[in-house]
Amino acid sequence: MVVRDILxxxxxxxxxxxxxxxxxxxxxxxxxMSDVLAFVKDQSVLLTGLVNPQxxxxxxxxxxxxxxxxxxxxxxxxxxxxxxxxxxTLMKTRYRMFTACGxxxxxGLSGGTKV
Amino acid sequence: xxxxxxxxxxxxxxxxxxxxxxxxxxxxxxxxxGYNSDAIRRVAIAMYEAEINMVIHAEGGYCDVDIYxxxxxxxxxxxGPGIPDVEKAMQEGYSTAPDNVRTLGFGAGMGLPNIKKYTxxxxxxxxxxxxxxxYLTVIVNS
Numbered sequence: 001m002v003v004r005d006i007l008x009x010x011x012x013x014x015x016x017x018x019x020x021x022x023x024x025x026x027x028x029x030x031x032x033m034s035d036v037l038a039f040v041k042d043q044s045v046l047l048t049g050l051v052n053p054q055x056x057x058x059x060x061x062x063x064x065x066x067x068x069x070x071x072x073x074x075x076x077x078x079x080x081x082x083x084x085x086x087x088x089t090l091m092k093t094r095y096r097m098f099t100a101c102g103x104x105x106x107x108g109l110s111g112g113t114k115v
Numbered sequence: 116x117x118x119x120x121x122x123x124x125x126x127x128x129x130x131x132x133x134x135x136x137x138x139x140x141x142x143x144x145x146x147x148x149g150y151n152s153d154a155i156r157r158v159a160i161a162m163y164e165a166e167i168n169m170v171i172h173a174e175g176g177y178c179d180v181d182i183y184x185x186x187x188x189x190x191x192x193x194x195g196p197g198i199p200d201v202e203k204a205m206q207e208g209y210s211t212a213p214d215n216v217r218t219l220g221f222g223a224g225m226g227l228p229n230i231k232k233y234t235x236x237x238x239x240x241x242x243x244x245x246x247x248x249x250y251l252t253v254i255v256n257s
Binding site: 029031032033034035037038040048050052053054055057059060061062078087 | 117132133135136138139142152156159163164167177217219220221222223224225226228229232233
């Protein structure tokens with residue numbers, strides 16, 4: 001799956017465009033950034049309802065190429081600028097966290113760990 | 116050691132949104148120097164969590180980073196309140212962070228455990244009312 005597929009599956013809207021052809025192998029859905037940081041997964045997408053610059057910084061540290069804001073949340077300009085400078089794609093989806101994660105899971109994206 | 120690259124960053128305790136800037140810059144530097152991505156990620160995550168801790172608990176401080184060919188050493192020093200019970204603070208889920216920090220996505224009691232997980236060596240020197248020094252080492256396998 002690539003970033004472009006996630007956009008399509010979640011009927012998302014691009015807020016900040018990075019590499020839409022970047023391959024995504026796993027996903028992580030959380031509003032707690034320390035939980036995200038606890039499990040390194042390769043080439044992951046982050047789904048979150050949290051909207052602050054630390055979401056982008058967390059993705060940066062984890063080498064995540066894409067962040068999906070659920071429930072249609074929109075980040076402010078400072079967050080968008082931060083993502084632009086890190087070449088991270090930001091998108092929003094009207095789906096809630098559970099549904100957004102479920103849609104990606106049922107389309108073949110896993111959490112990257114067994115538990 | 117003479118072949119180390121030394122970096123120094125001040126971490127502001129006033130602006131939570133800027134926490135992580137130093138870690139991002141270190142990450143960028145290591146990338147430029149050609150270190151392997153796994154090691155870079157471990158350094159970045161550990162330092163980022165420690166930086167967040169400094170902002171949440173200690174009103175900022177400074178980071179000294181020494182980059183060697185085979186390892187990265189980081190000192191994070193603050194003049195905060197100190198850690199009363201380090202053993203407890205190392206437990207997953209134990210947190211003394213104020214509630215407002217949780218609304219920002221941190222304060223889940225995962226900071227120090229995460230730092231330990233991603234580093235090869237972690238040492239904490241803390242004195243109540245004086246401050247805390249956290250020493251981290253990440254071994255870099257080429």
